[in-house]
Amino acid sequence: MDAYPEKLAMLLEYLDLSGDRDERIQMLIDIASRFKSVPEFIATRPFSKTHLTPACESEAYVWCEELPSQSLKFHFAVENPQGISAKCMAVILDETLSGESASRLARVPGEVVYRIFGKDLSMGKSMGLMGMVSMVQACAKRYLASGHADKRL
Amino acid sequence: MSAIEERGYASTDALVSTEWVSEHLNDPNLRFAESNEDPLLYASGHIPGAVEVDWTRDLNHPLRRDYLDKSGFEDLMRRIGATRETTVVLYGDKSNWWACYAFWVFQLFGHTNAKIMDGGRLKWQSEGRPLVTEAAIYPTTNYQAPDRDDSGVRVFRDQVLEHVQAGRPLVDVRSPAEYTGERLHMEAYPNEGALRGGHIPGAANIPWARAANEDGTFKTADELRAIYTGENNLQAGDDIVAYCRIGERSSHTWFVLTYLLGFQQVRNYDGSWTEWGNLVNVPIEKP
Numbered sequence: 001m002d003a004y005p006e007k008l009a010m011l012l013e014y015l016d017l018s019g020d021r022d023e024r025i026q027m028l029i030d031i032a033s034r035f036k037s038v039p040e041f042i043a044t045r046p047f048s049k050t051h052l053t054p055a056c057e058s059e060a061y062v063w064c065e066e067l068p069s070q071s072l073k074f075h076f077a078v079e080n081p082q083g084i085s086a087k088c089m090a091v092i093l094d095e096t097l098s099g100e101s102a103s104r105l106a107r108v109p110g111e112v113v114y115r116i117f118g119k120d121l122s123m124g125k126s127m128g129l130m131g132m133v134s135m136v137q138a139c140a141k142r143y144l145a146s147g148h149a150d151k152r153l
Numbered sequence: 154m155s156a157i158e159e160r161g162y163a164s165t166d167a168l169v170s171t172e173w174v175s176e177h178l179n180d181p182n183l184r185f186a187e188s189n190e191d192p193l194l195y196a197s198g199h200i201p202g203a204v205e206v207d208w209t210r211d212l213n214h215p216l217r218r219d220y221l222d223k224s225g226f227e228d229l230m231r232r233i234g235a236t237r238e239t240t241v242v243l244y245g246d247k248s249n250w251w252a253c254y255a256f257w258v259f260q261l262f263g264h265t266n267a268k269i270m271d272g273g274r275l276k277w278q279s280e281g282r283p284l285v286t287e288a289a290i291y292p293t294t295n296y297q298a299p300d301r302d303d304s305g306v307r308v309f310r311d312q313v314l315e316h317v318q319a320g321r322p323l324v325d326v327r328s329p330a331e332y333t334g335e336r337l338h339m340e341a342y343p344n345e346g347a348l349r350g351g352h353i354p355g356a357a358n359i360p361w362a363r364a365a366n367e368d369g370t371f372k373t374a375d376e377l378r379a380i381y382t383g384e385n386n387l388q389a390g391d392d393i394v395a396y397c398r399i400g401e402r403s404s405h406t407w408f409v410l411t412y413l414l415g416f417q418q419v420r421n422y423d424g425s426w427t428e429w430g431n432l433v434n435v436p437i438e439k440p
């Protein structure tokens with residue numbers, strides 16, 4: 001079994017094409033620029049703290065929407081105006097994991113944060129970003145635990 | 154927040170406002186330097202002309218747990234186009250945590266021409282001041298650094314042990330839960346933990362954030378004195394050691410005590426709890 005779902009693996013391959021740290025950072029900034037905050041039909045401020053990512057200093061919130069295709073779509077809000085890494089992570093998680101089977105989502109390793117951002121991340125930053133991955137995993141596990149059928153791929 | 158000159162600090166030499174920076178953007182004797190925890194922030198937009206000083210790549214030794222050496226510091230300063238006469242104005246995210254850390258490392262090489270921009274990056278941004286994305290590049294200089302001198306502002310574990318045995322004051326700037334040993338690490342920092350919890354005997358717990366306002370600016374001298382002297386009986390002439398987990402939060406407190414309150418002998422123990430809490434047979438206090 002591959003470590004990462006297909007779209008996420010492709011994204012990681014794309015990032016690995018960067019020639020140096022500056023180029024990779026620019027790629028990540030470009031990804032972050034696609035960030036769209038959670039739509040109002042999912043949640044409005046003040047957001048419930050139950051959706052707040054533990055240990056995330058960027059105040060990232062995570063919601064999952066059940067789709068008719070027996071899968072999940074992820075929505076995010078990042079309340080810290082300087083939370084650009086969290087916005088980048090949110091876009092990556094949505095674009096590469098929304099629509100995946102819940103059982104696959106539940107196994108996405110938190111270490112993907114280091115594959116994306118590199119090993120120079122501070123401990124605080126990496127734990128916040130890993131927390132966002134954990135929130136996605138938790139959504140998937142709840143989805144499965146509530147008796148939903150897993151999406152067939 | 155009142156103007157810096159009206160806050161009663163012992164010295165205003167090392168602190169400038171966002172307005173001051175805005176008025177000095179084209180001063181060739183200044184070099185603005187952004188130092189962040191978030192690696193994407195600088196490239197996403199920074200003060201026009203500002204360079205980046207990265208706390209891991211630029212300030213730390215690539216292998217040992219130590220800071221860069223003389224040649225490493227020369228390389229850094231040459232790359233950012235600074236001479237010994239250049240005043241480096243540091244700012245960054247997280248209420249200037251990393252900016253103060255960089256400022257402190259600069260002191261190890263005697264680069265005292267350094268200042269902190271009050272409120273850091275967030276204040277600059279929230280005031281709608283300009284940010285640019287193009288990286289600033291300056292002609293390389295021939296910066297000559299002296300050998301690193303740790304004696305003035307840095308302290309090592311054996312010295313800390315002597316400090317404890319002599320009953321001299323320490324300031325533990327970590328959270329109360331870390332100080333009491335309830336937590337072995339800062340919330341969300343499990344890999345920077347320690348085998349033992351608690352604090353260095355005799356240390357007062359004064360979390361770093363108490364020195365900062367909501368907007369990241371520093372509190373007034375009266376407010377700071379009320380915290381450090383009024384509540385904790387620290388005096389300007391005391392020989393004080395500040396520590397946290399790895400020495401970055403305590404750099405913020407070191408800056409406050411040294412420059413804003415004018416304490417004469419404050420040193421940062423960068424080994425901090427990740428060293429002390431893992432050492433064999435050193436004293437630990439735990440309620």
